[in-house]
Amino acid sequence: MKALVVYGSRYGTAAEIAREIADVIENEGNEVDLKDVRAIKKFDVSPYDLIVVGSGIKMGKWTKGSLKFLKDNKSQLANKKVALFVSCGAANEEKSRDEGWENYLKKVATENLEREPVELGLFGSVYDPNAKHGLMYKLTNRFYKKELEKQGIDTTKRHDYRDWDEIRAWANNLAHS
Numbered sequence: 001m002k003a004l005v006v007y008g009s010r011y012g013t014a015a016e017i018a019r020e021i022a023d024v025i026e027n028e029g030n031e032v033d034l035k036d037v038r039a040i041k042k043f044d045v046s047p048y049d050l051i052v053v054g055s056g057i058k059m060g061k062w063t064k065g066s067l068k069f070l071k072d073n074k075s076q077l078a079n080k081k082v083a084l085f086v087s088c089g090a091a092n093e094e095k096s097r098d099e100g101w102e103n104y105l106k107k108v109a110t111e112n113l114e115r116e117p118v119e120l121g122l123f124g125s126v127y128d129p130n131a132k133h134g135l136m137y138k139l140t141n142r143f144y145k146k147e148l149e150k151q152g153i154d155t156t157k158r159h160d161y162r163d164w165d166e167i168r169a170w171a172n173n174l175a176h177s
């Protein structure tokens, strides 16, 4: 099988997930291309059997690039196996996961795909008190800091809420789809 993994990532979190997904699919004996959506313009998806498209979420939104990729390739993707994933804060907590599934995955799939995706993946984010990503990031981090403090979590430390076993299992499943 030949697979394409395309991602849009503002702060690098979804990019690392995409790399892990690509590695797993490749290690299972498939040919894989991994692309940052910002580095591609017109892209020929015809050689691929499986296309994984992912994005980080900011203010409820996918990256423009990942969404554009889905829209630009809508008719071609109708004949392919397609999987979508997101990395978002909503995945980190049980109480917000359903909302994440609905708004960032199911809705995006319904609006942008002509065929049911083979998989949807809702993956967590990283809390990093020392990351330097500009004002919006800083303000959002301040909000997350308060939430984590309410839960008694040490906010002086970095916390990776991505479940790498879950991500690898998800990718492994795709590799054999």
Ligand SMILES: Cc1cc2nc3c(=O)[nH]c(=O)nc-3n(C[C@H](O)[C@H](O)[C@H](O)COP(=O)(O)O)c2cc1C
Pocket (backbone or CB within 6 Å): 008, 009, 010, 011, 012, 013, 014, 015, 055, 056, 057, 058, 059, 060, 061, 087, 088, 089, 090, 091, 100, 124, 125, 126, 136, 137, 138, 140, 141
């Ligand atoms: C400015 C900003 C806005 C965010 N908005 C949301 C949001 O609306 N919903 C959510 O679940 N997570 C939100 N997050 C958390 C991100 O989705 C999370 O950090 C994700 O891992 C970012 O992926 P990326 O690093 O690939 O861009 C936000 C983070 C930042 C910094």
